[in-house]
Amino acid sequence: MxxxxxxxxxxxxxxxxxKDPALAALLAWLIPGLGHFYQGRWAKAVLLFVCIMGTxxxxxxxxxxxxxxxxxxxxxxxxxxxxxxxxxxxxxxxLPAVPAIIQAIRVHGGEGPMGTFMAPPFLGxxxxxxxxxxxxxxxxxxLGRYFELGTIYTAVAGLLNILAIFDAWAGPVIPAPxxxxxxxxxxxxxxxxxxxxxxxxxxxx
Amino acid sequence: MFSHLLLAVxxxxxxxxxxxLIVAVSLVYAATRHxxxxxxxxxxxxxxxxxxxxxxxxxVALWLVTWFV
Numbered sequence: 439m440x441x442x443x444x445x446x447x448x449x450x451x452x453x454x455x456x457k458d459p460a461l462a463a464l465l466a467w468l469i470p471g472l473g474h475f476y477q478g479r480w481a482k483a484v485l486l487f488v489c490i491m492g493t494x495x496x497x498x499x500x501x502x503x504x505x506x507x508x509x510x511x512x513x514x515x516x517x518x519x520x521x522x523x524x525x526x527x528x529x530x531x532x533l534p535a536v537p538a539i540i541q542a543i544r545v546h547g548g549e550g551p552m553g554t555f556m557a558p559p560f561l562g563x564x565x566x567x568x569x570x571x572x573x574x575x576x577x578x579x580x581l582g583r584y585f586e587l588g589t590i591y592t593a594v595a596g597l598l599n600i601l602a603i604f605d606a607w608a609g610p611v612i613p614a615p616x617x618x619x620x621x622x623x624x625x626x627x628x629x630x631x632x633x634x635x636x637x638x639x640x641x642x643x
Numbered sequence: 644m645f646s647h648l649l650l651a652v653x654x655x656x657x658x659x660x661x662x663x664l665i666v667a668v669s670l671v672y673a674a675t676r677h678x679x680x681x682x683x684x685x686x687x688x689x690x691x692x693x694x695x696x697x698x699x700x701x702x703v704a705l706w707l708v709t710w711f712v
Contacts, residue, residue, distance in 0.1 A: 454678055481680050489667040496663065587660055594664055598671040605675040613676055 454609045459594045466606035470599045473606030488603045490595050494531050497591025503580045507554025510577050511588035514542040515558040530596030
């Protein structure tokens with residue numbers, strides 16, 4: 439591993455061993471950082487896990503209230519009245535968002551949800567809610583703006599993990615060198631060309 | 644005028660909820676661009692500054708609009 443520059447955004451020259459990229463990508467989806475852990479990229483694994491899971495859990499916390507239960511901002515429902523598009527972003531975080539699918543299957547299959555965690559809310563009037571279900575109106579009334587904040591936090595966490603999955607699958611996306619700086623370097627040392635982005639980081643699988 | 648602006652920015656505000664998001668987004672974005680921790684942190688600091696600056700410009704623009712309307 440050769441370090442070239444330390445005071446710019448341009449990359450160092452190094453080799454990244456991706457092992458089995460498909461398996462790493464799957465692991466990265468299941469648990470944020472797990473794919474990097476499998477590849478031996480410990481620092482990035484810890485950083486990704488803390489950042490992504492921290493964002494997701496904080497979003498769940500914001501979307502919680504003793505009266506309506508924990509994690510009410512992550513749920514799956516697709517019916518007239520509410521099509522929960524945010525869940526497509528939230529599921530990017532992997533296993534931590536999967537309970538919402540289990541809860542949705544149970545509810546739409548006629549069974550009651552297991553507790554309130556990630557359970558789809560009842561969309562009718564609050565007084566008509568069946569036992570074990572909590573109306574969406576009640577959740578909004580209790581959580582207020584924290585419902586939106588929690589939704590955004592959990593959705594952003596899922597989207598960030600998609601970036602992490604790509605990094606586990608294909609390695610870091612090396613920024614292109616600044617064209618003006620490269621031109622100046624070429625003028626000064628015409629025989630000593632700056633490395634191209636493809637040369638800057640070698641990805642081995 | 645500026646005291647009102649400072650109060651709007653630094654006082655109790657939902658804007659503070661943007662801070663953890665900026666930190667997380669900057670770090671994860673930088674981590675997908677570099678492999679070395681120092682480079683990641685350096686890139687994240689610049690990305691966070693850029694995002695915060697962009698938000699500040701939008702904030703001031705909107706604030707000026709409300710001031711003149």
